Amino acid sequence: MDDARRTLLTSMIEGEPERLRRRSISLGVPIDDADDVAQLTLLRAWRGIEHLERPEPGQMCSWLDTIARNAAIDLARLRARRPDTPLDEDTPDDADVAGTVEIRTFLDGALAALHALPETLREPLLLTAVDGLTTAQVAERLGIAPATARQRISRARKALTACRRSGMEAD
Numbered sequence: 001m002d003d004a005r006r007t008l009l010t011s012m013i014e015g016e017p018e019r020l021r022r023r024s025i026s027l028g029v030p031i032d033d034a035d036d037v038a039q040l041t042l043l044r045a046w047r048g049i050e051h052l053e054r055p056e057p058g059q060m061c062s063w064l065d066t067i068a069r070n071a072a073i074d075l076a077r078l079r080a081r082r083p084d085t086p087l088d089e090d091t092p093d094d095a096d097v098a099g100t101v102e103i104r105t106f107l108d109g110a111l112a113a114l115h116a117l118p119e120t121l122r123e124p125l126l127l128t129a130v131d132g133l134t135t136a137q138v139a140e141r142l143g144i145a146p147a148t149a150r151q152r153i154s155r156a157r158k159a160l161t162a163c164r165r166s167g168m169e170a171d
Contacts (some may be wrong), residue, residue, distance in 0.1 A: 027072040041068040113163035125156035
């Protein structure tokens with residue numbers, strides 16, 4: 001009996017090979033996925049052919065439509081769980097990555113060198129470089145003489161310059 005069912009299924013598909021693809025599209029399946037749903041429908045039909053009670057052409061069409069609908073629903077559920085996300089078009093190339101790594105390495109070294117400075121040199125330098133204070137304002141804020149503030153800022157800059165020449169590693 002299964003042989004008669006398989007023969008009928010085969011003749012239906014050979015007689016109208018695009019039927020399941022068109023049915024998939026009519027169910028809302030994207031055109032790119034219609035062939036996959038049609039194949040899945042055929043595979044499920046082939047495997048479950050013994051469950052078809054009456055192997056008549058009308059019954060077979062209805063049965064295939066039900067399988068196609070279920071395959072389309074399964075695909076929609078799969079897409080909802082794992083949506084297709086296109087790859088970024090602006091994926092960095094190796095040169096961009098190497099440049100970013102080089103900059104990051106340089107900045108990490110600069111930060112390490114800055115943290116290696118004694119607090120008495122680091123604070124006046126940051127007040128001028130980051131906060132934009134003048135030497136007189138730095139001296140006033142820290143409660144030191146303006147000449148002392150200038151001297152500390154100068155020493156801090158020289159220490160960072162020495163670190164930069166040696167590869168941005170703290171001494």
